[in-house]
Every structure is written in C-alpha cells, then in structure tokens.
Amino acid sequence: MSETMALPATALCRLLGCRAPLVLAGMGGVARSQLVAAVSAFGGFGFLGMVREPLALIRREVQAVRALTDRPFGVNLIPAATPGALLASQVDLCIDLAVPAVELFWDVDEAVVGRLRAAGITVVHQVGSAADALRAEAAGAHAVVAQGVEAGGHVWGRQPLVPLLAEVLGSVGVPVAAAGGLADGCDVARVLALGAQAAVLGTALIATDESFAHDAHKQRLVAGRAGETLLTEDFHVNWPPHAAVRVLANSVTRGERGDPFTSAPQVIGDEEGRPIHLFSTDSPLRSMTGDFEAMALYAGRGVDRIDAVVPAAERLARIEREAAAHLRLIAPVPEPEPLSSPVCYAAEMQQAWRTPLVARLGELLARERAGARTLFDSGARTPDPALRGAIGAALRSQTRMCALLVRALQALDAVPDARGAAAHPRAAADAGDVRARLSLYCRGAQEAVGEARALLAQLEGAPRAELLQGLDGHEAALAELRRHGAAR
Ligand SMILES: Cc1cc2nc3c(=O)[nH]c(=O)nc-3n(C[C@H](O)[C@H](O)[C@H](O)COP(=O)(O)O)c2cc1C
Numbered sequence: 001m002s003e004t005m006a007l008p009a010t011a012l013c014r015l016l017g018c019r020a021p022l023v024l025a026g027m028g029g030v031a032r033s034q035l036v037a038a039v040s041a042f043g044g045f046g047f048l049g050m051v052r053e054p055l056a057l058i059r060r061e062v063q064a065v066r067a068l069t070d071r072p073f074g075v076n077l078i079p080a081a082t083p084g085a086l087l088a089s090q091v092d093l094c095i096d097l098a099v100p101a102v103e104l105f106w107d108v109d110e111a112v113v114g115r116l117r118a119a120g121i122t123v124v125h126q127v128g129s130a131a132d133a134l135r136a137e138a139a140g141a142h143a144v145v146a147q148g149v150e151a152g153g154h155v156w157g158r159q160p161l162v163p164l165l166a167e168v169l170g171s172v173g174v175p176v177a178a179a180g181g182l183a184d185g186c187d188v189a190r191v192l193a194l195g196a197q198a199a200v201l202g203t204a205l206i207a208t209d210e211s212f213a214h215d216a217h218k219q220r221l222v223a224g225r226a227g228e229t230l231l232t233e234d235f236h237v238n239w240p241p242h243a244a245v246r247v248l249a250n251s252v253t254r255g256e257r258g259d260p261f262t263s264a265p266q267v268i269g270d271e272e273g274r275p276i277h278l279f280s281t282d283s284p285l286r287s288m289t290g291d292f293e294a295m296a297l298y299a300g301r302g303v304d305r306i307d308a309v310v311p312a313a314e315r316l317a318r319i320e321r322e323a324a325a326h327l328r329l330i331a332p333v334p335e336p337e338p339l340s341s342p343v344c345y346a347a348e349m350q351q352a353w354r355t356p357l358v359a360r361l362g363e364l365l366a367r368e369r370a371g372a373r374t375l376f377d378s379g380a381r382t383p384d385p386a387l388r389g390a391i392g393a394a395l396r397s398q399t400r401m402c403a404l405l406v407r408a409l410q411a412l413d414a415v416p417d418a419r420g421a422a423a424h425p426r427a428a429a430d431a432g433d434v435r436a437r438l439s440l441y442c443r444g445a446q447e448a449v450g451e452a453r454a455l456l457a458q459l460e461g462a463p464r465a466e467l468l469q470g471l472d473g474h475e476a477a478l479a480e481l482r483r484h485g486a487a488r
Contacts, residue, residue, distance in 0.1 A: 005321045007021055007022070007192070012143055012198050016074075016101060017100065018043060020316075023177060026103045029282070030049055031205075040065070042317070047101075055090065058094075079106065079112050081106065081239055102124070103145070106156060110138075113140050113141055117140040117141075122142050128146075128156030128158070128164070138377070143177065146165045147200075148161025151181065152202050153202060153298045153300075154243055154281075155180075165194055165196060169416050170369065171369060171372045171399045171402045175197040176195070177196055177197055182200070182204070183201070183203060183305040186326050189325075192327060193327060195410070203221060203299050203303055204305075205312055207310075208315055221297075221306050222307060222308060224248045230246070230247065230249055236279060237277050247297050251293060252294055268290050268294050270288065354412055357458055362414075364452060365406065368401055368402045371401075378438055379395060391438070393480065393481075398477075401448075404470045407463060442481060449478075456468055
C-alpha cells in the first residue's frame with residue numbers, strides 16, 4: 001500500500017504486531033477463522049469470537065487462522081457469560097496454543113486477566129466506562145477498547161463513544177482503542193484524531209464475504225438504517241440478566257412474538273443439532289437453519305453506511321484510504337518550519353503560544369490520572385459502604401476531569417499521550433490509610449482545579465466556557481467527598 005493511502009502504525013499496532021490501526025471486533029459466532037485471517041492478512045488485527053465455544057472449536061479455528069496467515073491474531077472470551085469450568089479450560093487452551101492476544105469483555109475478571117498476562121499473552125479488555133478501564137488496567141490489561149453505546153451486539157456502557165473515549169483516554173495509561181458505530185474512513189479518522197490507537201470494527205465486517213454470519217443477516221445490514229437499530233434486553237436467553245444488545249428492529253422487538261420473559265421456550269432454528277431458541281442471543285450463522293427474521297440481528301449505528309457485501313480486504317482498503325485522506329485534513333498541527341516568510345512567522349508565533357500550553361496540559365493530565373488511580377485504589381480498599389459510595393462519585397467526577405483536559409488538548413489539535421504506570425508515581429507510592437490518601441488526594445485535586453482554570457483560560461473559542469463549567473462541577477464533587485469525612 002502506498003504511504004499516502006496507509007494509516008500510520010500506533011503504539012497499539014506495535015503491541016499487537018499489526019501494520020494498521022484497524023481491529024476486527026471479537027464477535028461471537030461471526031468472527032471465525034476466515035474473517036480473522038482476512039483482517040490480519042490485510043495488516044489489521046483480527047479477534048476470533050469464541051465466547052462460550054467448546055474447546056474443540058477454538059482449537060480448530062486457531063489452527064485454521066494459522067493455516068491461512070502467519071500474521072498475529074487473538075481470541076475473544078467473555079468470562080461473565082461462560083460457565084466457570086469451561087472458562088478455565090478456554091483460558092488453559094489459549095495458553096497452550098500460545099495465542100498472541102486475548103480480548104475480554106463485560107465484568108473485569110481479575111484472575112483471568114492475571115493468568116493470561118502471566119502466560120505472556122497480550123490482554124486487551126473492552127470496557128464501557130472509565131471506571132472499568134481503570135479496573136482492567138489495574139488487573140494487568142495491556143490495552144483497553146472503549147465501547148460506545150453506538151456499538152452492535154452486547155453493549156456494556158451507556159455513554160456515546162466520543163465522550164467515553166475522552167474519559168478513558170484521560171484516565172488510563174495503557175493504549176486505548178475505540179469501538180461503536182465505526183463504519184467508514186471518516187469515522188475511523190475521527191477517533192484516531194481524538195487519540196484512539198485503533199478503530200475496532202464489528203458491524204462493518206459482518207457484511208463481508210468471509211464473515212460467518214448467515215447471508216440473511218448480511219442482507220439485513222445492507223438494507224438497514226441507523227435509526228432502525230435499538231438497544232433491547234429482549235434477546236436474553238444464555239446471558240446474565242440485564243444485558244442489553246443493539247439490533248435491527250424485528251418482530252421480537254416490536255412485541256409480535258410474545259413476552260420475552262414469560263413465554264414458554266420455543267425453538268425457532270437449528271445449528272447442527274443444537275436447538276436455537278426464540279429470545280436467545282444467537283444470531284443467524286452460516287451453520288444455522290430456521291426463522292432468521294426472529295433472531296438477534298446485531299447491528300451498530302454505523303449500519304446505514306454499509307451498502308454491500310464485499311471481501312473484507314476490499315472494505316478495509318477503502319476505509320484505510322479514506323481515513324488516511326481525512327486524517328491529512330484534520331491531523332495535529334505539524335512541528336514549526338524554520339522562519340522564512342511572514343506567513344511562516346505567524347505560524348511560528350502560534351506554535352510559541354501553543355506548545356507550552358499543550359505541555360502543561362499534558363503534565364496536569366498525568367497528575368489527574370494519578371488522582372483517578374488513587375481514588376480507584378482507595379475505593380477498592382475501603383470496607384465502609386458509605387465512604388465507598390462517596391469515593392465512587394468522586395471517581396466519576398475525576399474521570400470527567402481527565403476527559404475535560406483531553407478535550408482541551410483536542411481543542412489544541414493535540415492528542416493525549418499514553419503513559420504507563422510510571423505516570424502514577426504518587427498513587428503507586430501511596431500505601432497508607434485510606435482516609436490519609438483521600439486527604440492527600442483532595443488537597444492535590446483542589447490545587448489541580450486552580451491550575452486547570454488558569455490553563456483553560458488561555459484556550460480560545462467555543463469549548464472554553466463549557467470546560468470551565470466542568471471545573472465547577474468537579475470542585476462540588478471534591479466538597480462532597482470532604483463532607484463525607486473522607487478527608488480531615
Ligand atoms: C454480531 C456481534 C457479536 C458480538 N459479539 C461479541 C463478543 O462475543 N465479544 C465481545 O467482546 N464483543 C462482541 N460484540 C461487540 C463488539 O466487540 C464491538 O464492541 C462492536 O461490534 C462495535 O460496534 P460496531 O458493531 O458498531 O462496529 C459483538 C458485536 C456484534 C455486532
């Protein structure tokens with residue numbers, strides 16, 4: 001691929017060993033060996049969707065990817081949706097097979113993250129909130145995927161991708177990828193410009209020749225419109241309760257098939273002898289027969305931009321080409337040229353003002369990340385439920401504060417840099433009593449508000465007033481934490 005059409009490799013690409021920051025979401029049922037191999041061979045990174053799958057299938061699919069490409073790939077598992085014994089053997093198998101990376105989703109299972117990491121596997125965790133991103137990072141995840149509410153399939157959080165991405169980027173030091181509703185080059189360029197280290201594509205890669213989805217599902221995606229998708233708990237059989245999925249509307253979501261929670265079990269399909277039940281989380285696959293219209297037709301909000309079923313490499317090449325072109329238009333301001341003309345001189349003056357502001361905002365962000373880590377650790381350690389609640393509220397405000405600084409950096413066309421644990425010296429060193437830590441935190445956080453106010457005042461244009469207002473909210477949250485006796 002020519003350089004002008006290629007997306008630049010990010011730190012996450014280097015971690016995963018891929019060329020381009022384009023990741024295939026680990027979609028259960030749909031993301032099998034053919035699609036994973038096609039994405040990885042293209043230069044992106046594919047995750048096999050192996051949630052709840054038996055060991056023989058996982059082994060077969062891993063071997064099939066390896067027969068098709070020598071590029072790295074990963075396996076996706078969901079601990080919360082998998083019986084304990086099966087999960088333990090799935091993890092053992094991934095280790096035995098030396099799978100390069102494993103992506104996990106839903107509740108953070110610290111033990112699973114720890115086992116995989118200790119075995120030398122790169123662990124990626126998909127999250128729906130900054131608090132979960134902090135939890136995944138603390139458990140040892142090497143990278144996180146921020147999943148916005150626009151996503152197809154199971155959706156964990158309720159925040160739209162752009163504000164969620166800012167919160168997660170601001171809160172953790174590991175690389176962050178973005179997922180949810182990304183279907184074309186413009187979407188991908190936007191999240192990369194906001195600081196994501198990769199774009200994760202689900203729905204856009206279901207409608208490809210290689211995906212294991214049944215053609216009926218692919219054709220519904222081609223016909224589907226964004227306004228047609230909805231979040232629903234109607235497809236719940238086989239999953240923990242209160243798990244919402246984003247699907248295209250159908251007879252089930254319109255209530256024409258009865259009450260999903262009280263109706264008698266009804267078989268509507270078959271997969272090689274396994275019955276497929278109405279209201280289950282199964283989506284139509286190549287290996288199934290049955291009443292596809294009534295199955296879960298997973299789709300993200302980007303579905304309106306999917307207009308054909310094409311080879312995966314063709315869709316990825318187009319997305320990459322378009323994203324590279326968009327990025328050239330919206331890329332961060334380049335380093336200043338040497339002084340040579342009045343025009344360049346003006347640019348240089350602008351840099352002279354901007355560069356130290358970006359640097360100071362970056363330093364402040366590193367301190368705010370440390371604050372988020374302190375609160376997260378303190379919450380995990382305190383047995384007092386009232387204090388834990390107050391810490392939780394302060395943590396939500398703290399992650400919004402981190403997001404606010406990320407947005408200030410974005411307003412200056414800068415992206416926050418991913419900083420590892422070394423960026424949290426204060427948090428790492430704090431091992432004392434929870435109230436003493438919180439007292440220290442409150443003092444530091446209050447000082448940081450003052451500093452942020454001074455820095456944000458230098459911002460020009462639209463976001464300044466809104467960001468300054470956000471600081472008022474954070475001060476109120478700090479006062480509330482003190483009121484709970486958290487700090488003496
Ligand atoms: C058909 C389908 C199945 C999915 N299955 C899983 C899964 O097994 N594990 C997982 O982590 N995420 C799963 N997801 C969510 C994806 O990881 C990702 O967040 C989502 O596809 C991104 O949104 P998009 O579909 O709009 O691109 C699934 C999504 C879809 C569409």
